Amino acid sequence: MGYHDRDLSSFVTDVGDGIVHMDLAVEGVRCAGCMAKIEKGLAGLPGITRARLNFTSKRLAVEWSDGAIAPDTVVGTLRDLGYRAHPFDPGAAKSAEAAEARRLLKGMAVAGFAAMNIMLLSVSVWSGNITDITPETRDLFHWISALIAIPAVAYAGQPFFSSAFAALRARRVNMDVPITLGVLLAMGMSLAETFTGGRHAYFDAAVMLLFFLLVGRFLDMNMRRRTRAQAENLAALKGETATKIMPDGSTRLVPVSAIDPGDRVLIASGDRLAVDGVVDVGTSEIDQSLVTGETAYAAVAPGDRVYAGTLNVTGSLTVQVTAAAKGTLLDEVNTLLEAAQTARSNRLRLADKAARWYAPTVHTAAALTFLGWVLLGASWQMALTTAIAVLIITCPCALGLAIPAVQVVASGLLFRSGVLLNAGDAVERLAEIDTVVFDKTGTLTLPEPVLADPGAVAPEALRMAARLALSSNHPLAAALKVHADGLAPVAGAREETGRGVAAAIDGIEHRLGSAGFCGVSADAARAAATDASSLVWYRAGEASAVPIAVSQGIRPDAEEAVRLIAERGLATMILSGDRAAAVDAAADRLGIEDRRAGLTPADKIAVLDALKAAGRKVLMVGDGLNDAPALAAAHVSLSPVTAVHLSQAAADAVFLGDSLMPVVRSIDISRRARRAMDQNLWFAALYNVLAIPIAVLGFVTPLVAALAMSGSSVLVTLNALRVRMGPDRLGIAPQPKDGA
Template sequence: MCCTDMALAYVEAHAAWSEANTRPSLGRDYAAFVSRAADGAARAEFAVEGVRCAACMTAIERGLADLPGLAAARLNVSDRRLSVTWQPRAEADIAAVLAALEGLGFTAQPFAPGRASDAEAAEAKRLIRALAVAGFASMNVMLLAISVWAGNVSDMPPENRDLFHWIQAVIALPAAAYAGRPFYEGAFRGLRAGRVSMDVPITLGVVLTLVMSVVESLSGAAHAYFDGAVMLLFFLLIGRVLDQTMRRRTRACAENLAALRSERATLAEPDGGLRDVPLTELVPGARILVRPGERVPADGLVEHGSSELDHSLVTGETAAVTVRGGERVFAGALNGSGALTVRVTASAGASLLDEVEGLMRRALEARSRALVLADRATRLYIPLVHAAAALTLAGWLAAGAGWHAALLDAVAVLIVTCPCALGLAIPAVQVVAAGALFREGVLLNDGTALERFAQVDTVVFDKTGTLTLPESTLCGGTITPAALEAAARLALSSRHPMAAALASAAGPVEPFPGAQEAAGLGVRALVDGVELRLGSARFCGAEAESAAVLAAHPDASVICFRAGEGAPAAFPVRQALRPDAAEVVATLRRSGRRVLILSGDRSAAVEAVATRLGVVDWSAGLTPQDKIARIEALAGAGHRVLMVGDGLNDAPALAAAHASLSPVTAAHVSQAAADALFLGRSLVPVLAVLAAGRRARRLMLQNLWFSAAYNLVAVPMAAAGFLTPLIAALAMSGSSLVVTLNALRARATTPRPDPVLPDGGKVVELPALPSAGGVA
């Protein structure tokens, strides 16, 4: 029955894998995947399969360096995206790049966000199916193996023992052939390209164990090692699935930025006609029409019309900005209520949105080049494993042992050193720590970020939506209850965030019927013959009242109300600080970390928040480029920066920082660029990720040291002939169990000695940084 089930599972899984991995052909027309910069340099991106570690990055970048006309090749290990740049006026030869990658042992295709997502989903399904097959086979083979072990110490006839061995072979051989494909293919690609990857010792160990088991079964030996081979694959696939689960999906950055980009534009021709054109036809000086609800397709200056735009890409402020003739607009901004005629100032590929995308790409590529713990361990591990097995085989042959005995001991070395513990050492901690952070209200995007969180000594905050709550609130103003209710009812007919703040301040009310919104100005309604207005100071004739409110509340915005010819009223509206912002900042400073505020908002608003929080180092009015420049300057001075931000303009800075964190209410692009997201109104998750990072990194190091110590003890014993392949497999399984149990310690909650905050939360007390400035 086991054999039948195993065969059916194998056939069904193989058919599903074949279907999932059938890709549509890209054809030979690669022109759509090449972009040209202003200086004539060409650029293309590729999705590369088979990338496992930093060694793959080095092999690919060096292997492409000699292609004609190529200026640079940079691989982002996290999302396996390769960026290739050709020299100005050099012909972009995508086919040559694909052929070179094939020669290096990697398969690739021009990058398209949808295809990258599909390929990643197919790979995840493939690994899970392989894990299921290996687990199913392990259970059945182990049941048979236990029967053989019991029979070897009792009176089991040799014929029965041999039958059990062959039943194990019938289950284990097809299961290993399917479940081990991710490792076999990786080893074959590497060897074909002249590289030795971690998959090579795994493949050698599994294949030699299976071959030796078949030979032992043919000779009627007392032991076969099919159980060791499938158990080995089972544990290795656990590590591979965990790694795949925690792998950063930074392709979401490209997808979210693409969502901000219009594919076409409405061109206003000199004769007054309108024509729908692709962005590539827009040149500086062209006039385009941007209708309400559309995104601005290119950077430009408003010639006619007025409206409200979401300019958060530039300033970080989510409040809509009123634009009129002569004012600048940027590609990706969402047009609110009025039609605009815009004169283009930057052609496609040279807009601010393109610049932000380039900043993010370069920052992510730079981050991916940093070797994490697992990569450094891998570089040392592979040559040592092969050397140990080869020396064992040669040593026993030189000592006069036969090929059979020498090969058994060499196989035992390969099995006992197979990187199950090493493969689980990092991913297991990452998964457990991610679960612990989830209970703290933090969603971890990238498992490798735990190591970076542990090293942070400087924390940079954005202001709007990060130190402050995302929603605006009314913070003053004098008006009668009746007038406040009327203003709130008008506010319900407006989409402006400040109107929402006014509506919520008045409690449950109903909107006025027939209220109309004036594009870029406000909302009006005729009630009992009296015109009510709510909106800008100019719209309500409340310039003097607005100036007085701004003088009293320099960090606020103003919304005005007027009923007929009565006296207008002005209301200050601002985003309140998160309830525990001051306590969190104070805790960070007590732990020895430097705290800064970098914001695109007005200087008065940023200064008011910095003063309330006791932050001395702050800057206002910063562009995305300015924020990256400040973060890079801090990094150049030896600081490890945690960036906490939420706006579109924060996305490049989040990618450039050593580690990054965003509220879950952040813009989608910022969510994709951040290492982790936090829920709720509290800032305590900032402290939680730093504490969890230090704890996780400590456990990772402990697991790696244990793996090293295990190998130092087990390898000499296997080489000396004290361990059979079966005992080696059990020792390997035991080491995997130890590192997994140690990883579970990452679930421990951090002590919270600080007093309870007004909203019921607590502040995590962080350990102080070492006096020398380094972080363990």
């Protein structure tokens, strides 16, 4: 199988009874056929006790009797079936979120059950109250309702109670505070009514409120889990692994989480570094574009520092792993990142902003109601009942759903456009931006090199060069591989690491690689070299060698995306760590006037701070390690999926694919979503303006409360669903001119 040079045993966990378990992210699963093919294919292996593919998360769980097969065999079998799979780092698998989602679903089921049964009794009481229900029957119904409602509220209300309690302890008010207060007061008052044989109990309102809010929360949670799972799969498939050199000199592939400072790792040419460290043995050239934005390769020798995210281009290296040390680039990035993230955590979400005026308003209204009725000479029981009714009817059912419902719809739309949200409130912030700041390398340009001008090379030479490139690990060869047109690699091709590939085809030797490797003189090579691209040489037999220019290509639709962004009235800007010449070339082509080159991470933050001080709201789009602090400092940030891990974690959202269009689309979707959020908040305000006087005057009965609550919830949900509709639902149509 040719796969035995990797040892995946650190991805395997023991589940007891001699059975071991491994989770894999699988790429390319598209239909039921794939599921059956994979599961049956693995079931055929000896010792396999379970192989089940989760089609939603595209993850495969495999279990087998320990020792029956090697984990490599599983990955190898999948590869033979045509699926790229990568084991999941057990340390990275988060089960806390899954447990939280299950908890919400259970709460929802309990609240739903309780709401239905209590409603059954409540409707009887409401109709009985205006006809001929006997007080005994009504009391019985109230008692049964109480017996259902008390455990249901105690169980289903916990997420709200604990969040409200935490907020109050931190001397803040969030949306869960009025919710908790409303629910508890409704329960308390209803219990009092039940004890005294009163006419009105609000058990149904309390439970229904919890049910509606839990639905909103569950949907929100589910969408976030789904995008998170997708992002984790991509991370696993990118192979966040390293080849660790064991003390006895053998090597073994381990997840990055299993590497400690002081370990030694082997980095073959063409590998991306997953750790930071100091070169121990070997010399090579390093592509640091993902880290500094610099596109020219840097030479490294023993003693030099190398960073995670960089690409080892030529030789193979042994690297001694270090933790982030003082004074290094990584240390600087980490310090800046921490500062930016602290500043960010002070940012208020829209919902909490609403809660800030909402809670005092309704609580004051309730207090005034109580005082007013007492002053007018009503009994204090009557005044208290009315005041509580004010709190119940204004309980933020609509307000609690107004924003989550829109967020769920918007993140679903974004998911389908290839944008995965990291932060739930990214949508509301994306809608506010007025400036888009791009990093150049890897963001405006493609992460992989491409041919500068495929037309400049004779088609036959290009085909042969591409065929040779298939046998190479060199990063530049990736640019040629796509031109191979389905040709098979040449049998017997040999790669000389760092120099090139040679193979005999029909007795003629073909060579692809550096100038020296193809017999080109140093002078000729210098003459052909340009600033904007790197050269790869191809030579067939004794014919003269042909230079093939490879460069960092601009993303195919970057020009259109930049134009569309400008059309939406947003300013654009480039902040790059690369040389001025390279930045100017890209900026001129894209028509971006405002560009800065040669920036350090701190410079980028300084520019963003200056923009912020000028009152601008910036969307930062970047991928490099040097962008991570800027991504965290910007008002909102996007990062391509090819970005280094740290940047992806710092960004509010990650977009997939080679296209830059997801940036435009996410702005469009967010603006629409923000409009719907604002409408929903206004609607919730209007609802309260109408409901409070009715409640203050004492006209609220449980029936009115139930109708108002469910009616307003349904309305805001329908308004949220409206975000999906409209002419520009799927593509990118002209943006309406009334942007937020």
